[in-house]
Amino acid sequence: MNLDANKIIGSQKRSILDVQNYSVGLKRANQSLILSVSFSIIKGEIFGIAGESGSGKTLLTLSMFGLHNAARLEGGDVYFDDKKIIENGIKVVDTKNLALRIGFILQDPFSSLNPSVRIGRQIAEAIYLAKGKSPTSSENCAAVYELLSEVGIPDPQNAYDQYPDQFSGGMRQRIVIAIALSQDPELLIADEPTTALDASTQRKIIDLIVDRSRQRGLSVILVSHNLALLGATVDRVAVMKSGKILDIFNPRKIKSADVKPYTKTLFDGLQGVTHRIKKDLKGTHEKYEYFSSSPLIDIKNIKKTFSSSILRKSANFSLSNIDLEIYAGEVVGFLGESGSGKSTLASIITNLIVPNAGTYKYKGQNVFSYSSRQLKKFKSNVQMIFQDPYGSLNPRYNIRSTINEALLIHEPDLSSAAREQKIVQLLDDVGLDNTALKKFPHEFSGGQRQRIAIARAMSVDPEMLVCDEPLSSLDVSTQAQILTLFSALLGQKKITMIFITHDINVAQILCDRVYILSNGRIVEHGETQSVLSNPQHEYTSKLIDAVY
Amino acid sequence: MNYFFQRFLFSILSLFILTLITFLLSHVVPGDPAIVAAGPNAGAEKIELLRIEMGLDKPLSQQFIIYTGKLLQGDLGNSWFTHQPILDDLLRELPPSLELVFIAMTINLLISLPLGLCSARYSDTIFDSSVRLLAMVGAGLPIFWTALILQNTVAAEWQALPIAGRLSFEYRSFDGYTGFYLIDSLLLGRPDIFWDTLRHLFLPAFSLCLLFTAVGLRITRTAMISEFQKDYVLLARTKAASELRIMFKHVFPNGAPASLTVFGMQFGWMLGATVLVEEIYGRPGIGRYAVKAVTQSDIHAVVAVVLVVGVVFLLANLIVDLLLYILNPRGRFKE
Numbered sequence: 001m002n003l004d005a006n007k008i009i010g011s012q013k014r015s016i017l018d019v020q021n022y023s024v025g026l027k028r029a030n031q032s033l034i035l036s037v038s039f040s041i042i043k044g045e046i047f048g049i050a051g052e053s054g055s056g057k058t059l060l061t062l063s064m065f066g067l068h069n070a071a072r073l074e075g076g077d078v079y080f081d082d083k084k085i086i087e088n089g090i091k092v093v094d095t096k097n098l099a100l101r102i103g104f105i106l107q108d109p110f111s112s113l114n115p116s117v118r119i120g121r122q123i124a125e126a127i128y129l130a131k132g133k134s135p136t137s138s139e140n141c142a143a144v145y146e147l148l149s150e151v152g153i154p155d156p157q158n159a160y161d162q163y164p165d166q167f168s169g170g171m172r173q174r175i176v177i178a179i180a181l182s183q184d185p186e187l188l189i190a191d192e193p194t195t196a197l198d199a200s201t202q203r204k205i206i207d208l209i210v211d212r213s214r215q216r217g218l219s220v221i222l223v224s225h226n227l228a229l230l231g232a233t234v235d236r237v238a239v240m241k242s243g244k245i246l247d248i249f250n251p252r253k254i255k256s257a258d259v260k261p262y263t264k265t266l267f268d269g270l271q272g273v274t275h276r277i278k279k280d281l282k283g284t285h286e287k288y289e290y291f292s293s294s295p296l297i298d299i300k301n302i303k304k305t306f307s308s309s310i311l312r313k314s315a316n317f318s319l320s321n322i323d324l325e326i327y328a329g330e331v332v333g334f335l336g337e338s339g340s341g342k343s344t345l346a347s348i349i350t351n352l353i354v355p356n357a358g359t360y361k362y363k364g365q366n367v368f369s370y371s372s373r374q375l376k377k378f379k380s381n382v383q384m385i386f387q388d389p390y391g392s393l394n395p396r397y398n399i400r401s402t403i404n405e406a407l408l409i410h411e412p413d414l415s416s417a418a419r420e421q422k423i424v425q426l427l428d429d430v431g432l433d434n435t436a437l438k439k440f441p442h443e444f445s446g447g448q449r450q451r452i453a454i455a456r457a458m459s460v461d462p463e464m465l466v467c468d469e470p471l472s473s474l475d476v477s478t479q480a481q482i483l484t485l486f487s488a489l490l491g492q493k494k495i496t497m498i499f500i501t502h503d504i505n506v507a508q509i510l511c512d513r514v515y516i517l518s519n520g521r522i523v524e525h526g527e528t529q530s531v532l533s534n535p536q537h538e539y540t541s542k543l544i545d546a547v548y
Numbered sequence: 549m550n551y552f553f554q555r556f557l558f559s560i561l562s563l564f565i566l567t568l569i570t571f572l573l574s575h576v577v578p579g580d581p582a583i584v585a586a587g588p589n590a591g592a593e594k595i596e597l598l599r600i601e602m603g604l605d606k607p608l609s610q611q612f613i614i615y616t617g618k619l620l621q622g623d624l625g626n627s628w629f630t631h632q633p634i635l636d637d638l639l640r641e642l643p644p645s646l647e648l649v650f651i652a653m654t655i656n657l658l659i660s661l662p663l664g665l666c667s668a669r670y671s672d673t674i675f676d677s678s679v680r681l682l683a684m685v686g687a688g689l690p691i692f693w694t695a696l697i698l699q700n701t702v703a704a705e706w707q708a709l710p711i712a713g714r715l716s717f718e719y720r721s722f723d724g725y726t727g728f729y730l731i732d733s734l735l736l737g738r739p740d741i742f743w744d745t746l747r748h749l750f751l752p753a754f755s756l757c758l759l760f761t762a763v764g765l766r767i768t769r770t771a772m773i774s775e776f777q778k779d780y781v782l783l784a785r786t787k788a789a790s791e792l793r794i795m796f797k798h799v800f801p802n803g804a805p806a807s808l809t810v811f812g813m814q815f816g817w818m819l820g821a822t823v824l825v826e827e828i829y830g831r832p833g834i835g836r837y838a839v840k841a842v843t844q845s846d847i848h849a850v851v852a853v854v855l856v857v858g859v860v861f862l863l864a865n866l867i868v869d870l871l872l873y874i875l876n877p878r879g880r881f882k883e
Binding site: 095117 | 778780782783784786788789790797802876
């Protein structure tokens with residue numbers, strides 16, 4: 001009986017990867033970044049690793065297989081398929097042989113394919129390295145075609161000879177998956193495989209990875225900061241924070257799982273915030289008279305075409321026939337994928353670029369015929385918050401000078417003491433204290449930088465705030481904090497806001513109305529709830545379906 | 549085709565601007581060309597005659613049209629001193645210089661590309677630091693000084709290579725069709741002369757290229773480092789590709805274009821710098837010719853040299869750009 005039982009348990013529970021007290025640091029720093037981590041992955045399991053950026057997820061997965069150049073192994077044992085690959089922090093097998101048994105899917109499909117090699121050849125190379133079939137042989141070629149069609153690339157024969165630039169991000173990620181599968185690996189490691197992709201593509205890619213692995217009986221490590229995605233996909237998830245694994249549990253049983261408070265808040269994440277903010281906003285919002293007689297912003301028939309260069313005249317992107325009205329006090333969302341024209345439209349609204357045709361009235365006055373004085377006033381009335389809070393702050397200005405500069409331009413009459421007082425007040429409003437004044441942008445985290453950017457924008461008491469994906473470069477828990485801050489600002493100040501996002505959850509929380517953009521056109525608009533609960537346009541339903 | 553056409557038009561435009569500059573050059577130098585040409589003892593009448601003969605009495609724009617028309621016919625004018633057509637002089641002087649630059653460029657590429665690639669692969673190791681240190685020292689050495697030192701040690705003291713000239717004394721009567729001895733000797737089936745030419749070329753070419761190599765190496769290193777940091781290198785490693793394969797099959801083709809652009813420009817600069825080594829190694833060539841022309845105030849000859857160096861520079865860049873276009877598949881399919 002023992003024998004049989006062992007056999008059954010053995011076949012069910014045999015682990016493909018077993019990590020014991022594994023620690024890693026970086027060659028150039030003395031500090032350890034991964035601290036005595038232990039976990040094991042059962043054959044055929046899809047295992048998630050969750051955590052914010054900087055928690056050590058990538059370093060962990062790459063360093064185990066000798067693929068992280070800057071990693072310094074510090075201790076612990078790692079077994080791959082019951083064979084020791086790391087003993088006491090020393091690599092004991094050859095990286096090359098190991099690499100053949102593991103498939104990798106990297107974060108950014110735009111840089112993970114060699115730009116100057118035909119994609120067929122890149123897969124052929126992997127097959128050649130694993131199985132010795134010459135890249136030009138018909139056998140190899142047939143294998144490539146098969147893989148390409150397996151990952152859903154249309155017309156494999158034709159695709160074989162194309163270069164990565166000819167494919168979209170999602171298609172490129174499919175090619176990377178084909179490369180990973182081509183060597184018949186036993187373990188697939190997908191490191192944030194969809195972070196660089198559009199929302200509507202994300203789900204397809206994850207489904208593809210899960211599908212293929214289940215079919216082949218592959219074990220998968222899925223690294224992601226997107227908890228909703230992990231929750232819907234993986235069998236078990238490990239939550240990492242500051243180089244440690246806090247909890248390992250089945251995400252579908254989070255309610256009953258015994259997890260640390262951090263894990264709890266992480267998984268409550270946006271949903272938790274949603275409810276709180278919605279409750280907060282309910283009372284304050286009705287004060288505004290949205291539909292006062294005339295709109296604050298009235299845009300009619302705007303067109304904008306970009307040509308890529310002076311010599312090549314191909315118009316590769318455009319906005320066409322944009323009509324929109326925004327009333328004072330509204331929060332309006334622009335939803336759409338990257339390339340849909342959201343940011344261009346925002347730049348037109350803030351008068352940073354001028355359209356080819358159409359009219360734009362702000363408070364009934366034509367923006368394009370402003371005098372320079374009116375333009376200055378307009379620029380202080382309409383403020384913008386950008387996606388990348390690091391890129392939008394001057395790295396050589398400390399926080400006091402950054403905000404001071406805006407004040408000096410738009411409110412030159414203020415005395416220096418009054419300015420100082422105002423700066424302190426502004427920082428306080430966004431949840432930062434006095435010590436921030438003398439610091440420089442690089443000394444802050446992403447979330448804090450976005451707070452500073454908001455303080456800078458608010459410093460001139462704008463009538464309107466245009467936020468261009470202000471959350472998308474932030475971690476989930478930070479996103480929730482910044483969202484809370486926005487909702488607090490909306491409660492305190494009478495302000496109109498345009499919020500550009502690709503995230504439907506965020507739009508639901510903040511926006512009164514949404515405009516859905518696709519390929520430079522507005523395909524649908526209306527009250528957020530009615531648009532999202534009853535989408536009329538096919539594209540809108542596609543966007544909604546893509547959400548986890 | 550579109551791109552080739554555009555690039556070609558661009559070169560023609562550059563050539564036109566270059567011609568205009570060289571033309572104006574001959575008019576801004578102090579002294580009346582007619583007086584200079586007539587010589588110190590000429591009377592006013594003779595000067596006036598010469599002025600008409602040289603077309604200097606016509607308006608500037610008309611002079612320019614005449615000048616360009618002559619250029620198009622290959623007429624670079626006559627030297628005021630030898631009274632020979634300058635074109636003949638240049639056809640004689642250009643091959644030795646080009647030969648020198650070709651060899652210097654070859655040495656340059658052979659050193660800077662592989663060393664830059666290895667230096668990038670092993671960046672921040674002792675190997676890389678030493679290579680960078682050498683490059684810094686190389687970039688700091690003046691060409692004429694390197695040339696003198698090498699001549700003094702390798703050629704004079706060790707007698708390992710010839711000290712000066714284009715060919716050894718016993719081959720002094722050698723002459724070929726093209727003026728490029730490396731080519732002529734092969735055409736005539738004389739490997740001994742080919743070898744002799746090469747031996748004479750090595751020291752001047754090496755001295756000439758050292759400074760350029762230092763620059764090329766640093767540029768190659770930087771370009772390759774940024775390639776090594778890209779994810780496709782990591783993906784290749786996960787495919788179990790060997791480091792050699794990654795270096796030569798993946799990184800090099802992607803990093804090389806950045807350096808290639810610089811090497812194209814270096815070709816023209818080198819031709820302009822040949823004078824420094826040609827003087828020291830007693831080699832005929834366009835550099836020496838230019839110096840002689842300058843010291844004799846032979847303005848037509850100087851202008852012609854400037855023009856020819858400019859044309860070679862433009863040609864080298866044109867070739868590099870077309871090469872880049874062909875090498876880069878991304879450019880091709882966007883047509």
